[in-house]
Amino acid sequence: MRRVLVAALLSASLAGCMRKESAQPTPPEAGSTPSTPTATAPASNAPGAILFVSADTRGYLGPCGCSENMRGGIARAASQVLEARKGSLPVLYIDGGNSLFGEPGLKPDQVPQEERKAKALSDAMKLMGLSVRATGPLDDTQGAAFRQGLGLPELPPGAVKVLPAGARKVGVVAAQTPEQLVQTSARAREEGADFVLALLDTTLDAAQVAADQPGLKADVVVATRTATEFSGEQNKLVRAAVPVVALQSKGRSLLRVDLGYAPKPGPFSLQKGQGDTEREVAALEQRVALLDKEITLPGVDPKLKALKQGKRDELVARKQALLTAPAEPPGDTNGFTLRFIALESSLPSNPDAQALVTAYDADVGKMNLAWAKEHGQDCPKPKKGEAAFVGNAECRTCHEDAFPVYAKTKHPHGWETLEAQGKQFHLNCVSCHVTGYQQPGGVCRLDKVAGRDGVGCESCHGPGSLHVDAPSTDNIVASPGESVCITCHNPENSPHFDFATYLPRILGPGHGKPPAR
Structure with a gap:
């Protein structure tokens, strides 16, 4: 009798495995x-x-x-x-x-x-x-x-x-x-x-x-x-x-x-009982949102960040269990x-x-680059008396003390982050990862990004040729405000961004703060 029972249980288990495998979609x-x-x-x-x-x-x-x-x-x-x-x-x-x-x-x-x-x-x-x-x-x-x-x-x-x-x-x-x-x-x-x-x-x-x-x-x-x-x-x-x-x-x-x-x-x-679940989920959502802000702060300690990320993942798992429970x-x-x-x-x-998304990423990069080479047009040159882009090297000649602070931010690596994900030729992404996109003298072609790749000084302070010729706070954006930042740090691309919290993290001597005496 015991052997019969074991055989029946084994048969049922194998049948369950076969049913589970057969439910998997066939990869395209x-x-x-x-x-x-x-x-x-x-x-x-x-x-x-x-x-x-x-x-x-x-x-x-x-x-x-x-x-x-x-x-x-x-x-x-x-x-x-x-x-x-x-x-x-x-x-x-x-x-x-x-x-x-x-x-x-x-x-x-x-x-x-x-x-x-x-x-x-x-x-x-x-x-x-x-x-x-x-x-x-x-x-x-x-x-x-x-x-x-x-x-x-x-x-x-x-x-x-x-x-x-x-x-x-x-x-x-x-x-x-x-x-x-x-x-x-x-x-x-x-x-x-x-x-x-x-x-x-x-x-x-x-x-x-x-x-x-x-x-x-x-x-x-x-x-x-x-x-x-x-x-x-x-x-x-x-x-x-x-x-x-x-x-x-x-x-x-x-x-x-x-x-x-x-x-x-x-x-x-x-x-009627759904209200209790909604309240518990809402409480977990609030805790996750707080952790998101702490995790994404510029300069956060890596070990602390890892601990907070682990806690966040735990809260998400608890929330998911509530939402998918029968x-x-x-x-x-x-x-x-x-x-x-x-x-x-x-x-x-x-x-x-995910394979469909990966195939799209590969295809669209080739398609966009080919289109730019065949149909792309350069940005118009700045009009007479209009500021032009000069690049970070010109800025460094007078603002050397600002560059150690700038180098510690993610801004100079903006183009590298796209390359790491294979999205450097995606039209949805490029505008916030180069300097002067679709502006006179800036970047208007995906096949001509060299020298403008990355988020340079002029991404925030504006084109600098007039300032280089005659340094003055009147011909440069001396202190970019929140309206400049949120053109890229918007709810879609930077959902946890908070101007008042992030700004101090990118300031330092020579870059928004007076030099230490």
Whole structure:
């Protein structure tokens, strides 16, 4: 009897391993389009389902890497979705749109890079098993024909898609106006949807107004567009009769919706117990944010930095465990929870999705460099009486005592950091890592960066030829203010930057401070 029991347990264990291995997506061949993963269909009587929602990605494959502990990345998002698919519950991945491009129009030199990036994003979405996606204005930057050529399962404005999710059906609707939102949500119910997720192509404020419309049949409304490029810096949940959600933009977070099914079909309600989890997660978020500021301070002691980074990773792991824990059984009523999965730097990346990003990085550098050599034009020369760039060597002749302080900062190594990541020919990155980008006498071609590579004195103080000829505080930016710094140290590229805290770290005798006597 004991041998039979051991054999049965061994057989079950091996079968479980085989099922786990079979759920892994097949790595795409070089140059091919990844296929949608075909996970084993969960039983139709599954006690719930998991929905993942992305939106307002704005053409971002991942963070630039200029700062530490930056959120985001399609490879981290893929890891979350594909790991959930290994479980017993149905998983649907839905995109709200405004994801393929970051601008409504492109300059000629941007076209090769941005189209290649949109292709990489679409391939990653297919790898994640995209169920359906709405479209927004930022998806049509290169026209509807380009967007449709990517082969993604699209949901046009005013359309409805009802998807099986185990014992229930999930209706996904796309709308651009409050009236369209009401009409599509009602139609989804008529077509048999038990739970309705509405993708509304507008901002959070406008979505709140739309969610108050009489006759709305949606269970949750996702606002899929931010007002400006830097307005989507936080995840937001507005609790109302119909909850309204806005995701952190640029692919930095996912919305996770956990559905719990009662024995009988019926209306869904936001689970009351979720408030305790939200408060605990918010407290952990605050502690992580404080550590981020301490870790990224210029000149922080390496040993202390390592200790703080370890503590930060521990807090992120605790937060992630809370956010991915199975929802409580709903009891006699159907329930759902809404959780934001912040794609923190310490979370794993899916290797197949990361391979798509790596291939993009390699391709786009070659494409941009080739474009610059064939079509690039030099910056115009400064007009008569206008200051020109002279380089650090000219500055050093009078300000030698400032250079030991400057050398200890990351500024002189700005170009090296790009080369280390293979992004020295990425148009999104170059402007903050060279001196005088797109300025008269500065850098306007990727193939002519020599002598302007790195963040030089003139990046902060302005072109210095007039100052060299007649030194005066009237013909140079003597004390650059915060407005100069945040052109590069903005919320996207330097999310933990604080001017008052950082400024003293780059000052010293001869550089903002009088010499020691």
